[in-house]
Amino acid sequence: MPSFSALYIESPCRDLPRVQKIRQQCAELPEVACARYGEVFNPVAQNFRLQKKRPALILAQKHQGFVLPTPQDYGFGKENSYYFSHLLNCPYDCRYCFLQGMYRSAHYVLFVNYEDFEREIEETIRACGNAPSTFYAGYDSDSLALESYSGFAEYFIPVFQRHPQACLELRTKSAQIQSLLNQEVSDNIVIAMSFSPDNVGQALEHRVPSFAKRIAAAQKLQARGWRIALRFEPLIYHQDYAQHYEGLFKKISGALDVERLHSVSLGAFRMPQSYFKNIVKRYPEEALFADEYTVENGLTAYPKKIEDEMFSNCEMALRRDFPEANYYRCGKEREACL
Amino acid sequence: MIRLVLAFMHEARPLIDYYRLAKAECPHPYPIYANDQIKLIVSGIGKTAAAAAVGYLQALGLPSETIAWLNLGIAGHGTLGMGQGFLAHRVEDQATGRCAYPPLVFPFSAKTSDLQTVDHPLNRYEANRGYDMEASGFVQSALRGATAEWVHCYKVVSDNPSLPLGKFDKAGTKALIEKRLDEIDPLVSMLIEQVLEWRAVNDPESAWDEITKRHRFSETRRAQLRRLLQRWKAMEARPILSCIDPGAYPNAATLLDDVRQRLSLHRLAF
Numbered sequence: 169m170p171s172f173s174a175l176y177i178e179s180p181c182r183d184l185p186r187v188q189k190i191r192q193q194c195a196e197l198p199e200v201a202c203a204r205y206g207e208v209f210n211p212v213a214q215n216f217r218l219q220k221k222r223p224a225l226i227l228a229q230k231h232q233g234f235v236l237p238t239p240q241d242y243g244f245g246k247e248n249s250y251y252f253s254h255l256l257n258c259p260y261d262c263r264y265c266f267l268q269g270m271y272r273s274a275h276y277v278l279f280v281n282y283e284d285f286e287r288e289i290e291e292t293i294r295a296c297g298n299a300p301s302t303f304y305a306g307y308d309s310d311s312l313a314l315e316s317y318s319g320f321a322e323y324f325i326p327v328f329q330r331h332p333q334a335c336l337e338l339r340t341k342s343a344q345i346q347s348l349l350n351q352e353v354s355d356n357i358v359i360a361m362s363f364s365p366d367n368v369g370q371a372l373e374h375r376v377p378s379f380a381k382r383i384a385a386a387q388k389l390q391a392r393g394w395r396i397a398l399r400f401e402p403l404i405y406h407q408d409y410a411q412h413y414e415g416l417f418k419k420i421s422g423a424l425d426v427e428r429l430h431s432v433s434l435g436a437f438r439m440p441q442s443y444f445k446n447i448v449k450r451y452p453e454e455a456l457f458a459d460e461y462t463v464e465n466g467l468t469a470y471p472k473k474i475e476d477e478m479f480s481n482c483e484m485a486l487r488r489d490f491p492e493a494n495y496y497r498c499g500k501e502r503e504a505c506l
Numbered sequence: 507m508i509r510l511v512l513a514f515m516h517e518a519r520p521l522i523d524y525y526r527l528a529k530a531e532c533p534h535p536y537p538i539y540a541n542d543q544i545k546l547i548v549s550g551i552g553k554t555a556a557a558a559a560v561g562y563l564q565a566l567g568l569p570s571e572t573i574a575w576l577n578l579g580i581a582g583h584g585t586l587g588m589g590q591g592f593l594a595h596r597v598e599d600q601a602t603g604r605c606a607y608p609p610l611v612f613p614f615s616a617k618t619s620d621l622q623t624v625d626h627p628l629n630r631y632e633a634n635r636g637y638d639m640e641a642s643g644f645v646q647s648a649l650r651g652a653t654a655e656w657v658h659c660y661k662v663v664s665d666n667p668s669l670p671l672g673k674f675d676k677a678g679t680k681a682l683i684e685k686r687l688d689e690i691d692p693l694v695s696m697l698i699e700q701v702l703e704w705r706a707v708n709d710p711e712s713a714w715d716e717i718t719k720r721h722r723f724s725e726t727r728r729a730q731l732r733r734l735l736q737r738w739k740a741m742e743a744r745p746i747l748s749c750i751d752p753g754a755y756p757n758a759a760t761l762l763d764d765v766r767q768r769l770s771l772h773r774l775a776f
Contacts (some may be wrong), residue, residue, distance in 0.1 A: 174610050174618075198595045200595045202596075207605060207607065211606075213653045214653050214654055214655070215653040218611050218653070218655040221612075222611045222613075223611075370776070371776040406775055407773050407774065452708065453736065453740050454740060455774055458740035458741045458774075
């Protein structure tokens with residue numbers, strides 16, 4: 169459970185019931201009023217790395233852009249792919265994540281006007297007619313990590329249950345699954361869980377629940393009938409990586425019913441160059457960023473030769489343990505993924 | 507490592523004594539007291555004076571140095587009792603409406619509160635709000651050289667609705683600050699500790715001086731060297747000077763090429 173340093177509340181949403189509930193949960197914290205969340209979140213003179221030690225929770229209202237089209241090649245949906253972000257920043261501290269370089273502040277911004285998101289999601293679904301559509305909820309944060317405060321899944325799962333032609337992907341490294349276990353299972357909700365080999369996780373995924381806890385959560389959800397997807401993104405190049413990923417695939421395929429998985433994906437390490445530069449400035453001593461990278465189309469990535477070698481080895485290993493039919497490569501073309 | 511900014515000598519005196527700060531010998535336009543870790547300046551009353559004093563200390567220091575800033579002093583408060591201390595979690599300039607939000611990322615134990623900086627002393631108090639005359643000027647000026655995490659205001663309540671502002675009492679002011687040294691000292695120590703921790707990670711690699719004194723580096727090459735030294739530290743267990751002899755290279759370019767080459771052979775291992 170994250171421990172917040174303070175609770176900032178945009179004055180206009182102070183009395184909303186969702187905000188009242190969080191205020192009660194955070195009664196011990198300093199409560200600070202602000203006019204707009206940007207006053208706290210956007211100033212230039214901030215230190216992301218220091219804030220990441222003990223971020224604050226900012227409760228705010230979003231005013232526009234509730235639902236946005238995903239970048240090309242993102243995710244499994246072929247057409248009509250969208251994302252929406254109720255939360256900015258993530259309670260986990262994964263060094264390779266583009267969120268480490270995206271914002272100036274490490275505070276969490278929780279947009280509490282879910283009803284506006286719901287309205288725009290439903291309008292988008294209607295605009296797609298009878299065609300299937302996919303909505304990704306884990307783009308700017310972890311979908312479930314702050315669930316005990318946000319009640320996000322609890323609110324949005326019923327929204328998608330009313331629209332079976334639309335698929336919702338919740339992407340998470342969390343083991344907090346109670347709100348899913350409390351709800352009726354739906355075929356159009358996908359719980360996408362991200363995993364890395366143990367050594368990578370220990371070195372780079374700080375504050376993430378242990379592999380054992382997360383795989384146990386995945387097993388429980390699968391046993392309950394939820395559709396689980398596996399995300400091995402980003403692949404991290406390191407000594408003996410092929411063996412480590414192979415070991416990971418074996419461990420997971422032994423723990424889950426692979427035939428019932430919704431999808432399995434691999435993704436390359438890549439992020440906009442400006443974010444990468446920010447991360448290097450923030451974590452100059454991090455060995456991951458001391459490696460060799462190339463910049464192409466404004467994206468920082470491993471050199472193509474290394475990336476190709478990793479995909480080739482990892483895809484081969486993956487095929488041995490998982491059905492090929494539900495595999496896809498995230499950002500298959502070496503073009504803008506973000 | 508830490509700069510303390512106070513409006514009055516009576517507020518500063520308990521800190522000067524407690525930290526055994528010595529008066530700066532060379533003449534300055536402000537009274538300045540210091541030891542190895544602390545520099546204290548007495549700014550005079552008001553936000554403009556506070557901003558100017560911060561600017562003066564900034565000009566005396568190195569621009570790249572990480573420093574914590576703390577504005578200490580007395581304040582009115584709408585709710586807190588006389589003698590209670592608080593850290594500002596929001597600093598508002600009453601005249602402009604401009605607000606700053608000092609992030610509470612360090613393990614502070616003091617109570618926190620809103621703080622409004624006013625241009626003239628007030629006898630009106632709103633609940634849960636402190637009143638002073640320096641903080642907004644101090645914060646805006648300090649933020650020119652530091653990020654918000656390093657800039658804080660700690661105030662001791664000198665007047666409130668039950669005991670409204672009266673005539674300025676020098677001895678009383680000194681006593682109020684003295685009585686809150688139990689909160690001020692841990693705050694100062696903690697900020698110093700955080701600065702030291704931050705500098706340990708972010709200060710230039712120790713080999714920097716040894717290498718840069720051997721060859722002439724252009725600004726671009728200095729930036730390249732800085733990053734290569736960071737990469738070396740991140741990837742190699744051995745110090746760079748145990749692997750290369752800076753004097754053995756004919757110039758900066760060949761030294762940089764060799765370090766780059768050595769790093770390219772390294773493979774990340776977890």
